[in-house]
Amino acid sequence: xxxxSGREAQELFETAFAQAPIGMALIGLDGHWxxxxxxxxxxxxxxxxxxxxxxxxxxxxxxxxxxxxDLIRLLLAGEIPGYQFEKRYITRGGGEIWARLSVSVVxxxxxxxxxxxxxxxxxxxxxxxxxxxxxxxxxxxxxxxxATAIIAAMGExxxxxxxxxxxxxxxxxxALTGLTAAQLVGSRPPxxxxxxxxxxxxxxxxxxxxxxxxxxHEVVLMRADGERFEAEVTTRPAREENGRAIGxxxxxxxxxxxxxxxxxxxxxARTDSLTQLANRHVLQEALEREARRRGTGARQLxxxxxxxxxxxxxxxxxxxxxxxxxxxxxxxxxERTVRAGEVLARVGGEEFAxxxxxxxxxxxxxxxxxxxxxxxxxPFGQAGTLTMxxxxxxxxxxxxxxVLYVLADRALYEAKQSGRNRTCCxxxxxxxxRVV
Numbered sequence: 001x002x003x004x005s006g007r008e009a010q011e012l013f014e015t016a017f018a019q020a021p022i023g024m025a026l027i028g029l030d031g032h033w034x035x036x037x038x039x040x041x042x043x044x045x046x047x048x049x050x051x052x053x054x055x056x057x058x059x060x061x062x063x064x065x066x067x068x069x070d071l072i073r074l075l076l077a078g079e080i081p082g083y084q085f086e087k088r089y090i091t092r093g094g095g096e097i098w099a100r101l102s103v104s105v106v107x108x109x110x111x112x113x114x115x116x117x118x119x120x121x122x123x124x125x126x127x128x129x130x131x132x133x134x135x136x137x138x139x140x141x142x143x144x145x146x147a148t149a150i151i152a153a154m155g156e157x158x159x160x161x162x163x164x165x166x167x168x169x170x171x172x173x174x175a176l177t178g179l180t181a182a183q184l185v186g187s188r189p190p191x192x193x194x195x196x197x198x199x200x201x202x203x204x205x206x207x208x209x210x211x212x213x214x215x216x217h218e219v220v221l222m223r224a225d226g227e228r229f230e231a232e233v234t235t236r237p238a239r240e241e242n243g244r245a246i247g248x249x250x251x252x253x254x255x256x257x258x259x260x261x262x263x264x265x266x267x268x269a270r271t272d273s274l275t276q277l278a279n280r281h282v283l284q285e286a287l288e289r290e291a292r293r294r295g296t297g298a299r300q301l302x303x304x305x306x307x308x309x310x311x312x313x314x315x316x317x318x319x320x321x322x323x324x325x326x327x328x329x330x331x332x333x334x335e336r337t338v339r340a341g342e343v344l345a346r347v348g349g350e351e352f353a354x355x356x357x358x359x360x361x362x363x364x365x366x367x368x369x370x371x372x373x374x375x376x377x378x379p380f381g382q383a384g385t386l387t388m389x390x391x392x393x394x395x396x397x398x399x400x401x402x403v404l405y406v407l408a409d410r411a412l413y414e415a416k417q418s419g420r421n422r423t424c425c426x427x428x429x430x431x432x433x434r435v436v
Contacts, residue, residue, distance in 0.1 A: 061088035178224030
């Protein structure tokens with residue numbers, strides 16, 4: 001870290017604190033706010049004067065107070081270096097907001113706790129969309145020795161840039177990138193943590209952010225050892241008290257784990273957990289999308305509903321684990337019959353749905369027959385040879401996707417009622433029936 005004079009350190013701290021893009025505060029050991037920035041007041045709806053008159057517990061949701069207290073005890077005991085979690089605040093208007101909270105403690109030369117450093121980011125909107133996101137880190141206090149310590153204590157990477165040149169960084173940025181302060185301070189774009197293959201794209205994003213006087217963006221960055229990671233970068237103008245812009249405050253956070261978790265959650269939300277096929281939600285999306293399509297000529301849309309015959313007997317005789325194994329194998333056999341652009345989903349216990357765009361009645365029935373033949377082609381271990389009934393629904397697009405599903409369901413019911421192990425069709429012309 002570069003060394004600053006007392007005045008420079010004080011001014012640097014005040015700038016970072018006041019202009020930080022997220023809420024920041026110093027809290028006394030008794031829980032009272034000692035210093036807050038404008039962002040915190042904006043997030044909570046409480047004015048600076050109102051916050052300084054009350055302890056933080058008073059605007060913390062009652063269900064989160066105990067967790068906060070437990071973590072503070074561990075923090076003061078030195079058992080943890082800091083903590084991060086998502087909690088709820090009570091706004092001045094009586095509402096609730098979700099905030100990502102980061103807390104650390106500043107100690108004097110003898111190791112005695114002096115006060116807490118708190119950073120607060122409003123994550124209410126992202127909390128509603130999905131609950132995976134990050135806590136911000138703390139930074140604040142206007143003392144010569146503490147200015148550097150506070151910036152160093154931030155969990156997020158921090159860099160102050162002036163005319164594009166990095167003037168100051170914290171230890172977290174060094175840890176995040178694997179680069180030393182000496183390697184970072186004084187560098188200009190492309191910065192050492194920009195991957196060569198991404199430099200042009202990042203430079204364009206960075207230029208746009210500067211033109212817009214700040215913003216938040218996600219990019220792929222690079223550690224000193226060459227490892228790439230997903231990062232969220234927030235950039236805000238750093239201004240003097242008279243409002244003159246002197247540069248930009250940048251915070252960097254590694255969101256690789258969160259993004260992987262988010263992608264996995266999205267995958268799980270669209271995948272049947274047993275068979276790994278698409279689920280009903282994906283089928284419904286595809287059904288609505290295809291049903292709305294318009295073309296220059298008539299375009300027929302087919303939906304095949306497939307149901308294993310007498311599957312309950314398999315579960316009753318061999319148990320549900322054996323039944324699950326059968327369903328997994330059924331999914332694999334059906335997958336081999338599906339072509340590009342078609343959607344195969346598991347929509348219920350032993351029921352599967354197959355959406356075939358731009359398919360005529362004869363083609364749809366033939367496809368259903370291929371699927372049934374694949375199921376009956378060889379035994380399923382102890383379960384023996386199984387058969388499948390199929391119902392084909394057909395409509396001309398644009399149409400109502402729900403109508404198509406009803407037609408296919410009626411056709412499946414007809415196939416079941418007329419003896420199983422057959423294909424029946426409704427809609428799109430003369431009714432067809434195939435028996436294997």
